[in-house]
Amino acid sequence: MRILPAITRYIYLTILFLSIPLLSRAESTDFLRSTGKIYSVVGVILILFVVIVIYLFSLDRKVTRIEEQNFDNE
Template sequence: MSNLINSYNSLLSNLLIILICLVPQLMLAASVDFLRSIGKIYSVIGVIVILFLALIGYLIYLDRKITRLENQNLNDE
């Protein structure tokens, strides 16, 4: 059972690390493209932010549910 938890945690932490690496990239893009604002670059940034916020939100939702169930299962055993 703890094996299972570890695998989940490693997966989640992997994803988190990847996403944390993405943030500077996004910010860099936003600041570099400040001069390009006439080209509607904010729309692209907005789209990317929506996409990753939604996916991360869903991931957190799944993670919390899984954690809760695992804890309950552990308690039962």
């Protein structure tokens, strides 16, 4: 049972990783190219930020779970 959370976490990350290209494909690529491709840099920084934030949320959830379990024991 404990293996499940890890797998779902990687599934989430994989979906995120796959969905970014799909989302950005909706925008006009010509716009991105007309500005010296600066928006690819914005995209890269956004991915970095979003993944770190998602990871922080997952850590947050883990801490909450431990806190709840300790509370139940006492």
